[in-house]
Amino acid sequence: MNQVNQNNPITPSIPTTPTxxxxxxxxxxxxxHYRNLRVYQVTEMIYDITFYFTQHYLQKGDRTIxxxxxxxxxxxxxxxxxxxxxxxxxxxxIKLTNVAKASLEELLDDYxxxxxxxxxxxxxxxxxxxxxxxxxxxxxQIRKDYAEKIHLMTDEEIANLCITxxxxxxxxxxxxxxxxxxxxxxxxxxxxxxxxxRTRYRNAxxxxxxxxxQNIQKTPITPITQSTQNIPTTPITQSTQNVPTTxxxxxxxxxxxxxxxx
Numbered sequence: 001m002n003q004v005n006q007n008n009p010i011t012p013s014i015p016t017t018p019t020x021x022x023x024x025x026x027x028x029x030x031x032x033h034y035r036n037l038r039v040y041q042v043t044e045m046i047y048d049i050t051f052y053f054t055q056h057y058l059q060k061g062d063r064t065i066x067x068x069x070x071x072x073x074x075x076x077x078x079x080x081x082x083x084x085x086x087x088x089x090x091x092x093x094i095k096l097t098n099v100a101k102a103s104l105e106e107l108l109d110d111y112x113x114x115x116x117x118x119x120x121x122x123x124x125x126x127x128x129x130x131x132x133x134x135x136x137x138x139x140x141q142i143r144k145d146y147a148e149k150i151h152l153m154t155d156e157e158i159a160n161l162c163i164t165x166x167x168x169x170x171x172x173x174x175x176x177x178x179x180x181x182x183x184x185x186x187x188x189x190x191x192x193x194x195x196x197x198r199t200r201y202r203n204a205x206x207x208x209x210x211x212x213x214q215n216i217q218k219t220p221i222t223p224i225t226q227s228t229q230n231i232p233t234t235p236i237t238q239s240t241q242n243v244p245t246t247x248x249x250x251x252x253x254x255x256x257x258x259x260x261x262x
Contacts, residue, residue, distance in 0.1 A: 034083035039172040042165055043076040043104070045146055049162050050107065057114075057155040068110045074103035075169065094180050101173040108166045111159045120156040122163065129160075137164040 034040050050072040054065040082096030115122045123130045136142055150158055 034080045037079065037083065039169055039176060040076065040079045040083075041143065042169045042172070043072075043079060043100070045142065046104070046107070046162060046165050046169060047072040047076050048147065049150055049158060049165070052150055053155070053158050053162065057158075064110060068107060071103045071107040071110065075100045075107065078103065079173075090180065090183070094177065097173060097177055097180065101170055101177070104166050104170050104173070108163060108170070111163050111166070115156065115159055118155075120159065123160045133160060133164055137161065137168055 047069075050068055054068050058065050058068075078096040078100035082093045082100065085096065086093040112122060114120070121127070123133060146161075150161075153161070
């Protein structure tokens, strides 16, 4: 089985099926299946162990049974619902993930109360079995054999194992909520993604409809020639009407003066 980063609640521990190519103008984010989330797998183990624990170590009719089982179920189911709602609502995704975290914190209190009122020991960091329990809760081995091992454990051991798993799940949900907030700030909500997708589509469509100047067929320019056909010609005649006439004055030749006889 593939090794998984325990601190990353988004990394799938099971190889995902091949995905089909994403169409160019989609705006819904692609998410992996919630069952591949490490944090979901941990909460699934918490639910199974809690159901077994309440049926074997709590008296029938105790209201704590329903409360613990429902809290464990809420932690698991809200992770699944939040992951499914992430495609259309970041707000719903964050809200349901936070509800899952709150439900597990409630379940944690129930286990701690059980140990305290029955004078059982809660294994802290100084307990000799704490480190071994913590490593087992973080390993991949627990997913293979926890259903069998809990039949061999005492109520104190099961409670401490579940407390360790709950701490692990709460930490991963805390990291997951931070990731969701950062993704919302950088990518926006569904309305913003819809607007951006529509804008990209319109811009691409406009670029496809703009004619390329290199592909435009140039029309040869025909020289303009003056046609003389069918142009009526009017003879130019000089009109003599209303033209003022100036009388021609005949000049008299000037004769030189002759001297008079005495």
